[in-house]
Amino acid sequence: xxxxxxxxxxxxxxxxxxxxxxxxxxxxxxxxxxxxxxxxxxxxxxxxxxxxxxxxxxxxxxxxxxxxxxxxxxxxxxxxxxxxxxxxxxxxxxxxxxxxxxxxxxxxxxxxxxxxxxxxxxxxxxxxxxxxxxxxxxxxxxxxxxxxxxxxxxxxxxxxxxxxxxxxxxxxxxxxxxxxxxxxxxxxxxxxxxxxxxxxxxxxxxxxxxxxxxxxxxxxxxxxxxxxxxx
Numbered sequence: 001x002x003x004x005x006x007x008x009x010x011x012x013x014x015x016x017x018x019x020x021x022x023x024x025x026x027x028x029x030x031x032x033x034x035x036x037x038x039x040x041x042x043x044x045x046x047x048x049x050x051x052x053x054x055x056x057x058x059x060x061x062x063x064x065x066x067x068x069x070x071x072x073x074x075x076x077x078x079x080x081x082x083x084x085x086x087x088x089x090x091x092x093x094x095x096x097x098x099x100x101x102x103x104x105x106x107x108x109x110x111x112x113x114x115x116x117x118x119x120x121x122x123x124x125x126x127x128x129x130x131x132x133x134x135x136x137x138x139x140x141x142x143x144x145x146x147x148x149x150x151x152x153x154x155x156x157x158x159x160x161x162x163x164x165x166x167x168x169x170x171x172x173x174x175x176x177x178x179x180x181x182x183x184x185x186x187x188x189x190x191x192x193x194x195x196x197x198x199x200x201x202x203x204x205x206x207x208x209x210x211x212x213x214x215x216x217x218x219x220x221x222x223x224x225x226x227x228x229x230x231x
Contacts, residue, residue, distance in 0.1 A: 002220060005050075005051055007056070023226065070203070071200045073099055086206065096179065099197040102184050105185075112193050120151070129154075133172070135157075135158060137176075144197045162174050163187040
């Protein structure tokens with residue numbers, strides 16, 4: 001049996017159902033008593049497992065599901081050496097968002113990562129502690145700043161309204177996901193001009209850690225033919 005993990009609610013779930021449906025694989029939610037299980041009519045060898053999008057990378061890495069639909073940002077943030085644990089099978093064309101660094105709009109001298117590096121060093125000299133960047137994407141942000149030589153900063157965890165942390169003076173800058181940038185502008189923040197840390201979208205992943213026996217491989221081959229997927 002091939003286990004396929006899909007986001008359990010909202011637009012991600014609906015768009016995932018539509019994506020597979022347009023390719024000939026119908027799916028839907030189960031009854032109320034089976035809220036976190038789905039149905040795949042006509043496909044007895046595919047078990048649909050509904051779960052939070054943020055849980056899917058973990059379940060793929062532990063081999064509990066064979067395939068999963070989630071954002072590339074979640075996989076790369078939550079799985080160290082993600083390429084050894086999962087394989088990208090297909091970008092799905094929805095759920096687009098960029099992980100960006102943003103600073104207060106009135107920081108007229110800070111437009112790039114080099115500017116941020118200089119501002120961070122000056123901030124530490126002036127205040128005696130490192131410039132704070134609020135984010136929930138610690139792995140991705142830390143690696144990005146390391147690659148670009150930015151050193152005098154500290155990451156502070158934010159699991160809520162990250163854009164508001166600068167206004168509330170719990171951080172001096174942020175790194176967060178944005179689709180349009182409207183929320184950043186509404187909070188008087190601007191993105192750095194170097195471009196995003198990561199451009200993310202919903203993606204179908206295959207677990208390298210799952211048990212791929214003859215039955216599950218045959219099911220994947222059948223699914224791949226049905227939805228015109230290269231494996």
